[in-house]
Each structure stands twice: as structure tokens, then as C-alpha cells.
Amino acid sequence: MSEYSNSEQWFEVIKSKEYLYVIRERLDEIDPRFYTTYINLYLIVGSHSALLIDTGCGLFPLKPIITDLVLDKELKVINTHSHFDHIGGNHEFDEVYIHYEEMKSLSTSFDITFLQDSPKEIVKRYENINFTIPPTNEIKSLKNEEIIDLGDFTVKVIHTPGHSSGSISLLTNKNELFTGDTAHYGMMYLEKKDFPIILSSISKLLELYHDNEDIELYPSHEEFAVDKKLLVVLCNGIKNIENLWETRIRDNFLEAWIIDDGNLKYAIF
Secondary structure (H helix, E strand, C coil), X not given: CCCCCCHHHHCEEEEEXXXXXXXXXXXXXXXXXXXXXXXXXXXXXXXXXXXXXXXXXXXXXXXXXXXXXXXXXXXXXXXXXXXXXXXXXXXXXXXXXXXXXXXXXXXXXXXXXXXXXXXXXXXXXXXXXXXXXXXXXXXXXXXXXXXXXXXXXXXXXXXXXXXXXCCEEEEECCCEEEEECCCCCCEEEECHHHHHHHHHHHHHHHHHHHCCCCCEEEECECCCCECCHHHHHHHHHHHHHHHXXXXXXXXXXXXXXXXXXXXXXXXXX
16 A cells, blocks of 8 residues: 555645745656656745746645645746646646647647556556546746746746757746756756757856856756756766767666766666
8 A cells, every 4th residue: 555645645845945845746656667756846935926836747636735835825837848747737727837839738638658557556546537637727828038926026937948849947036946857866858869959958057157156956856956066967968978878778668778977867769
């Protein structure tokens, strides 16, 4: 039997700052074959509005957790991109924002039958929705450099393609940078043909430090509140993959090549 039977047990809620909550899920408890332990969702609570960044795997209801934290404030929900572990709870909310290049991905059901043979028993909960993530109710578009007003501070959208075509990062005027899957420790998932694109996006994020060295990084997986070093290590690591190509190992579940450079792992498609 799983130790998780409800939302309160499944989601780990961490109050990182007075206005910032980290809501964590265990992706390795759903399927360890993704080589990823944590999914990090973020809730920023401003003076008149709150912003939820991603909605997770959809294994347990997320909205009750968020409602208890937001109280009477208006809530805006954003997806950093449209992969299943970031959109699973979208259908619980009236509307969700995503970069316009990935709006179409939210308009139809998302097939997650690839999880059916996970070694973890908890995935049987997905039988209730036939291993299908429902489409998003109403989809709103985001564009590069759009500003989101939460009252006492703002959040800027930065288009950072590479992991996916519509991947975004979000920068607050209080020096938090939410990088989605563009940059995180652990296993990076990348298309080999898109290396120049992801490197350009990482360079764009590094340029932010020219004006402010105090920016903290909040990735969508693994460690959070990390520093600029992650971007430097990731940039150097991607540039070095070609030199490590002969060390690659095939992963049949992911249908990808796995490379470990000692700092990060990469699933290359």
C-alpha cells in the first residue's frame, strides 16, 4: 500500500519566503524511470493577486492546497510548458496561461499510458482518468516580456525555448527567477538538434546577471533557490556533450541516449 492517500500527504508545502510557497511532488514515486526526484510548483502571493507556476502531475487534487494558501486573492495559473508533469492539474482551474506556441497542446487530452507499467503502485490512481490528462478549460496566451502584476510586485515572462518550443522562465522584481525545465540540476531532457536554441536561452538568462548578481534560481525540478552556477555548469555541459558522445547509454523507456558528465545527466533525443 502507498503511504499517500490524499492531497495533504502527497504535496509537500514549503514556505520559502513570506510571499513564496514551494509545492513539491515526488516524480520518482510515480515513475523512477525519469531519473527525477522532485517536481517543484511555485505559488507567489502578492497584495491583490497570486500566481501559480505549473500544476504538476494531476495525481491528487491540487486546487484545495492552493485555495488554502491564496484565500481571497485573485489567482492566475501559468504553465512553464506543456509536458505532463507540469499540466496535470490544469483542469481544476478555470483558465491557464501558457506561451502561445504551446497553446494547442493544452486543448486536447494528454495520453499518459506510458506510465501504466511503472513499478510504482500509486500510478493505478490514474486508472480513474483512463491514463489521460483532461484538456485545459480555457487557455490564455503569454508572450515574451509580458508583465504580470500581482500588486506589490511584478513578474516578467521570458521566452526560453529549447526544452520545448514554448518554454518560459519568469523573473520577479524581487530577484527570483523561475526557470521551468530550461535549467535545473538532475536530468536534463533535450533534443540534440535544439542545442543551439537551449544555449541561446541559457545565455539570455545569464545576461540578467549583468544588471543584478543577486538573482536566485527556482527550477521546476530538484534543488531550488540555487545560484548562477547552475546556468554556467549547464551551458558548459551541453557544449561538452559531443565530446562525451561515445559514453552514451541507451534508455529504452525514454527512447533516448543518457550521458552523465559528473555534474548533470542528459537524456538526449
